[in-house]
Amino acid sequence: MSLDFDQRVMIITGAGGGLGRAYATFLAARGARIVVNDYGGTVHGVPGGPGMAQAVVDEITAAGGQAVASGADVGVDGSGDELVQLALDTWGRLDAVINNAGATRGGVGIADNSIEDLLFSFNIHVAGAARLARAAWPHLLSSDSGRIVNTSSDSIWGTPTSNYVTCKAAVFGLTRALAAEAAAHGSLKVNTVMPSAWTRMTGGIPPGDFRDTVENNFPPEAAAPFVAYLVHPECPWNGEAFQVGANRAAREYLAVTSGFIADQEKPLQSFAEHPEQVTDTSTWVIPGDMLESVELVVADLEGRPRWP
Structure with a gap:
């Protein structure tokens, strides 16, 4: 297996620092040609300029690689088209997209977050990824092996930062939807990562043991090889999510348990009397799509064997 990326063209958003920079430099060193995108702003969404992206391009070209800078704001309509056009104008093709850009605004608890804060975060993390995926889609289909990598987060399993968690859970859903569409085209594959890394964004973690653990054990460069x-x-994967960091990768997934069928004569009482059976995780299945998940219920109702 040849693990180089010779002549393959990729767009990486949020690549002016942290994880995006690590992805860009790692891939460029192995022959990929990179559109380095970063609007040069703060982690709270205050715009800057193309300087951060250009600094990474300078680093790549100084090492003998090929890259071009973009200061486009992925939160703005038309940014996806702009990024794709830059790749096409520079190298004539597009093979992969890594949606890494992120910003967050608002407080920790729900009472400290306005709807405007939520919509701002959504526009960057989710709509921004969708803008670029939509613009890149026909070109990735024409590639021999188009790829999209989105960025979700382990925060979706629960932490009291509602804006960020909501957006990252939506990215998981977006990935599943795009992967289902891509499956009809064979070569195009869409996955998401839930990376752990010490970056400007995680630099806001309060002092303590957890912050020290992230800073000391999760450099961005240790997430780059798997991405x-x-x-x-x-x-080979399509529609998967992966926990990534510290040169480790692990599949993450949603699953459906065998559940509990209530007594039809007294369903409320029946559920109340058997909470442990509703939440029992001793048997479970990962549905391939929505139809398969509904089929699990139908099989149960009809008494057909369906669970391992």
Whole structure:
């Protein structure tokens, strides 16, 4: 297996620092040609300029790689088209997209967050990823092995930062939807990562043992090799989510348990008397799509064997 990326063209958003920079430099060193996108702003969404992106481009070209800078704001309509056009104008093709850009605004608890804060975060994390995926889609289909990698977060399993968690859970859903669409086209694959890394954004973690653990054990560079594999032509996965960091990767997934069928004569009482059976995780299945998940219920109701 050849694990280089010779001549493959990729767009990486939020690549002016942290994880995005690590992805860009790692891939460029292995032959990929990179559109380095970053609007140069703060983690709270105050715009800056193309300087951060250009600094990474300068780093890549100084090492003998190929890259071009973009200061486009992925939260603005038309940014996806602008980024794709830059790739096409520069190299004539597009093979992969890594949606890494992120920003967050608002407080920790729900009472400290306005709807405007939520919509701002959604516009960057979710709509921004969708803008670029939509613009890139026909070009990725024409590639021999188009790839999209979105960025979700382990925060979706629960932490009291409602804006951020809501957006990252939506990215998980967006990935599943795009992957289902991509499956009809064979070569195009869409996955998401839930990375752990010490970056400007995680730099806001309060002092303490957890902050020290992240800072000391999760450099952005240790997430780059696996993300690079996800955009490689040999990568077989589609629609998956992966916990990534510290040179480790693990599949993350939603599953459906065998559940509990209530007594039809007294369903409310029946559920109340058997809470442990509703939440029992001793048997479970990962549905391939929505139809399969409904089929699990139908099989149960008809008494057909369906659970391992």
